Amino acid sequence: MFTGQQIAFIGGGNMTEALVSGLLKTGQVAPAQIIATDIRPERLEYLARSFSIRVSSDNARAVSGAHMIVLSVEPQILDEVLRGLTPSLDPDVLIVSVAAGYPLSRLNRVLARTGRSVRAMPNTPSIVGRGATALALSPDLSPQDIARATALFESVGSVTVVEERLMDAVTGLSGSGPAYVFLIIEALADGGVKAGLPRPVAAALAAQTVLGAATMVLETGLHPAELKDRVASPGGTTIAGLHALEQGGLRAALMSAVEAAAERSTELGCEPPSR
Numbered sequence: 269m270f271t272g273q274q275i276a277f278i279g280g281g282n283m284t285e286a287l288v289s290g291l292l293k294t295g296q297v298a299p300a301q302i303i304a305t306d307i308r309p310e311r312l313e314y315l316a317r318s319f320s321i322r323v324s325s326d327n328a329r330a331v332s333g334a335h336m337i338v339l340s341v342e343p344q345i346l347d348e349v350l351r352g353l354t355p356s357l358d359p360d361v362l363i364v365s366v367a368a369g370y371p372l373s374r375l376n377r378v379l380a381r382t383g384r385s386v387r388a389m390p391n392t393p394s395i396v397g398r399g400a401t402a403l404a405l406s407p408d409l410s411p412q413d414i415a416r417a418t419a420l421f422e423s424v425g426s427v428t429v430v431e432e433r434l435m436d437a438v439t440g441l442s443g444s445g446p447a448y449v450f451l452i453i454e455a456l457a458d459g460g461v462k463a464g465l466p467r468p469v470a471a472a473l474a475a476q477t478v479l480g481a482a483t484m485v486l487e488t489g490l491h492p493a494e495l496k497d498r499v500a501s502p503g504g505t506t507i508a509g510l511h512a513l514e515q516g517g518l519r520a521a522l523m524s525a526v527e528a529a530a531e532r533s534t535e536l537g538c539e540p541p542s543r
């Protein structure tokens with residue numbers, strides 16, 4: 269699928285590292301087919317040393333001749349980065365953006381082009397091959413374009429295609445969600461320590477409990493409430509813990525977290541006021 273294709277990653281941070289690592293592990297892409305750019309020389313040196321890919325500090329040169337471009341810089345600087353690419357950009361090149369909140373319409377407007385673009389929202393578990401990515405597709409993509417974008421993110425986890433209007437909600441849930449879960453794991457471990465467990469034991473039990481519970485949801489297909497009910501024995505320990513969580517407003521807090529992050533994603537995508 270990627271035979272003879274050159275892939276340029278603009279911005280060589282965490283997300284690019286996860287995707288480059290995943291792609292190379294599939295064996296579908298050789299290191300020489302990948303170029304990554306960054307403004308930090310130490311980052312370029314690290315990527316070249318770790319993956320034997322080509323690296324550059326020149327975004328415009330990196331995209332020249334590329335068949336697929338993956339945009340992985342902060343959304344706040346993406347307009348400026350795109351303007352720097354325009355002179356060397358093939359107008360038909362497939363562009364995949366992972367920038368939070370940044371709409372495809374804005375991407376095409378800034379680049380003065382009409383399409384062949386994908387807006388993606390991956391998450392950091394991609395680093396360990398357990399990512400969850402949602403893709404929004406521009407209407408003019410070929411089946412081969414879609415297959416390539418899907419293969420890129422399937423190399424680091426699961427892929428779901430959604431309408432673009434849902435991407436801010438996706439960002440608030442699965443894009444930002446790993447941070448909520450890390451906080452929950454940390455807090456569970458703190459509870460374990462408070463109840464007398466050594467910290468390493470508490471941390472390992474907390475993480476494995478979250479992994480196991482998530483795996484049950486995915487593998488049984490049962491509603492989480494049904495699985496919750498099966499843990500809670502009448503008059504037992506779990507219902508006492510669940511009552512404490514309801515008193516603390518855990519459900520409302522998590523719903524508000526997703527909503528706040530989705531709203532922030534929408535804000536990030538809004539055009540800056542014209543001066």
Ligand SMILES: NC(=O)C1=CN([C@@H]2O[C@H](COP(=O)(O)OP(=O)(O)OC[C@H]3O[C@@H](n4cnc5c(N)ncnc54)[C@H](O)[C@@H]3O)[C@@H](O)[C@H]2O)C=CC1
Pocket residue numbers: 278279280281282283284305306307308311327339340341342343345349366367368389390391392443
């Ligand atoms: N970290 C996360 O959990 C997720 C991040 N994203 C999106 O991925 C994108 C990248 O995020 P991360 O990799 O986490 O950030 P990061 O900060 O690790 O990587 C961004 C990289 O871009 C480089 N950079 C800055 N200006 C540049 C320029 N002009 N040209 C080339 N490179 C430049 C920075 O030096 C940095 O290494 C963002 O748009 C973010 O919204 C999407 C999903 C999840």
Ligand SMILES: O=C(O)[C@@H]1CCC=N1
Pocket residue numbers: 368439443444
């Ligand atoms: O916090 C952020 O803006 C990025 C996008 C989703 C996860 N991290």
